[in-house]
Amino acid sequence: MTAFPMIARNTALGAFWASGDRIQRLALVLGAALALAALAAPLIAGFDPTAQSLISRLRPPLGFEGARPGHWLGTDELGRDLLSRCLYGLRLTLSLALMGATLGLMLGGLLGVLAGVAGKRIDAVIMTAVDTQIAIPFTLVALFMLSVFGSSLTVMVLVLGLAGWEQYARILRGEVMRLMQMPFIEAARAAGASPLRIALTHVLPNVVSPVVVQFTLSLSNIILLESTLSFLGLGVQPPTATxxxxxxxxxxxxxxxxxxxxxxxxxxLAVTFCVQILGDWLRDRADVRLRAR
Incomplete structure (x- = not known):
């Protein structure tokens, strides 16, 4: 707790900080710094990330022979400032990953709840789609979709949104089916509560925790997927930096x-490390069985 501000000691964030080890705290601080750097990219970047200067091409970072003043991380093959491109690339990569993960959460959450409360036929159809998604490597599906529909930002978000929705569907289906058999749900029904009131008042608060944990864990996979597609030339096209x-x-x-x-x-590497460590940390905090050990 010595490294954490005193004002947060008695808050939920302070308790969360106190529950982690050094690696988890490092991930939290580093992740916050990267997020702030991405948000403040226009303020931090000293150069236009697309501005070219062939005279300054392939300049090394500061501290090495041949470096140019102002280019802290050097320049690329077209003389563009590498630090500026990294900041804007980090911003776009995180934005695409967050939008894709949110879309996957909405799609998977809706189908998972529907599978949990609907009849056996609808449940069977949805779970067949879930099993199909799991059986087919999604990278191949993403490559096919981007090859057919192009690699615009809209298509990219849709492709990333389809990655991992089946995990949300499986989690929410299981949680909803378990909760619908609990005594407090039966009591709410006996008291005359409508299905919508039961869903919003009793079911939703009990499924938020596992969904948030799954969102954090899947975010790193989506970041890696976006980076892989961009690496292969099927992501956002130049000169936009990812x-x-x-x-x-x-x-x-x-x-x-x-x-x-x-x-x-x-x-x-740093972003995926932070997100993965924080996801594990959230899972440990949310799982009562793990906290009881």
Whole structure:
């Protein structure tokens, strides 16, 4: 607790901080710093991320021979400032991942609740779709969809939204079916509560925790999927910067200018590390059985 502000000691955030170990706290601080850097990209970036200067191409980061003042992480093959492109790329990558994860949550949540409260036929249809999604590697599905429909931002968000919806559907289906058999639900029915009131008052508050945990855990997978698609050239097209596309383009310059690949690759690694660690942390905090040990 010594590293945490005193004002937060008695708050929920302070309790959350106190429950973690050093790695989890590091992930929280690093994740917050990366999120702030992405939000403040227009203020932090010193150059236009698409502005080219062939005279300044392939300049190393500051501290190395040949570096140009102002270009803290060096420049890429077209003389564009690497720090600016990393910040804007991080911003776009996180935005796409958040929009895709939210869309997947909405789709999977709706189908999961429907499967939990509807009859056996609807449940069977939805769970067949869930099993099909799990059986087919989604990267292949994403490659096919982007090849057919193009790689615009709208299509990209839709593709990312279809990644992982089956996890939400399975979780919510199981939770809803379990809750509908609980005594307090039967008591609410006996008291004359409508199905909508039961869903909003009794069911929804009891499924928020596992859904939030699943959202956090799946977010890192969506970030990696977006980076993979951009690396293969099927994501957002140049000159717009995304971290995966920067790694894909920079791999040809690895022998002479490794910083072009290392900077965005380390950002991808840091983001996925933070999200995954925080997801595990949330899961431990939300699971009563784990807290009781």
């Amino acid at each position: 971290l995966g596309a920067m790694v894909g383009v920079g791999r040809d310059y690895m022998p002479n200018a490794p910083w072009i690949v290392l900077a965005p690759a380390l950002l991808i």
